[in-house]
Amino acid sequence: MSLTPITLRAIEISDIEVVTYWLKEPRVAEELSWHFPLTFEGTKAFFDMLASDQRNKGFAIENEAGGLVGLTMLYGINDNSREAWTGTLIAPGNSRRRGYAKASRLLLAEHAFGELNLKRLLSKISRSNIAAEKFLLSLPYSEIVETDESYDFKIFELTRSAWRQSNHPI
Ligand SMILES: CC(C)(COP(=O)(O)OP(=O)(O)OC[C@H]1O[C@@H](n2cnc3c(N)ncnc32)[C@H](O)[C@@H]1OP(=O)(O)O)[C@@H](O)C(=O)NCCC(=O)NCCS
Numbered sequence: 001m002s003l004t005p006i007t008l009r010a011i012e013i014s015d016i017e018v019v020t021y022w023l024k025e026p027r028v029a030e031e032l033s034w035h036f037p038l039t040f041e042g043t044k045a046f047f048d049m050l051a052s053d054q055r056n057k058g059f060a061i062e063n064e065a066g067g068l069v070g071l072t073m074l075y076g077i078n079d080n081s082r083e084a085w086t087g088t089l090i091a092p093g094n095s096r097r098r099g100y101a102k103a104s105r106l107l108l109a110e111h112a113f114g115e116l117n118l119k120r121l122l123s124k125i126s127r128s129n130i131a132a133e134k135f136l137l138s139l140p141y142s143e144i145v146e147t148d149e150s151y152d153f154k155i156f157e158l159t160r161s162a163w164r165q166s167n168h169p170i
Contacts, residue, residue, distance in 0.1 A: 003103045008059040016043045025092040033124045061104045069095040072104035082119040110170045113160045121158045140166055
């Protein structure tokens with residue numbers, strides 16, 4: 001799947017080393033709402049978990065030069081409620097603020113609503129993660145209040161009807 005400036009492709013074993021390197025950069029691991037050991041084996045276990053469970057769909061994000069710049073994923077796809085969680089990581093440093101995450105999530109939303117027939121996408125972020133909050137609002141997700149959720153996190157949703165009504169470029 002492609003949308004300028006990115007292409008989504010299957011995640012490959014050869015991506016593990018690069019992703020582990022990103023996760024070890026200062027503050028990157030703290031930005032995520034999922035945690036695992038910051039080692040090659042920890043990243044491999046995460047990739048294996050994504051690949052072995054049909055409720056997950058993970059993609060590598062490549063930029064126009066064919067370089068790996070991030071990961072974007074649906075996880076916990078629920079066939080009954082027709083909902084899924086969504087997450088994205090863009091390589092720290094100069095790959096950010098180039099529209100890579102946004103393009104990846106527009107493709108993911110169209111895939112989720114158009115092909116998988118899902119009704120709602122959710123994202124959970126740390127309350128302190130302002131970049132992620134602005135990013136989600138730009139898609140446009142909106143914040144919802146979950147009374148049993150920890151104060152440390154915020155939950156955002158994108159419904160299929162909100163997606164259809166939004167002025168997205170796909
Ligand atoms: C959040 C994250 C995915 C954004 O990736 P990105 O490729 O830099 O985002 P984009 O360039 O597609 O930005 C899309 C919009 O998000 C908002 N945004 C992104 N980063 C921002 C920042 N640091 N500060 C304020 N707004 C930001 C802006 O509205 C931006 O549009 P603009 O650049 O036209 O103003 C990236 O910072 C990241 O990987 N963070 C760590 C992982 C994480 O928090 N993931 C949570 C995703 S749910």
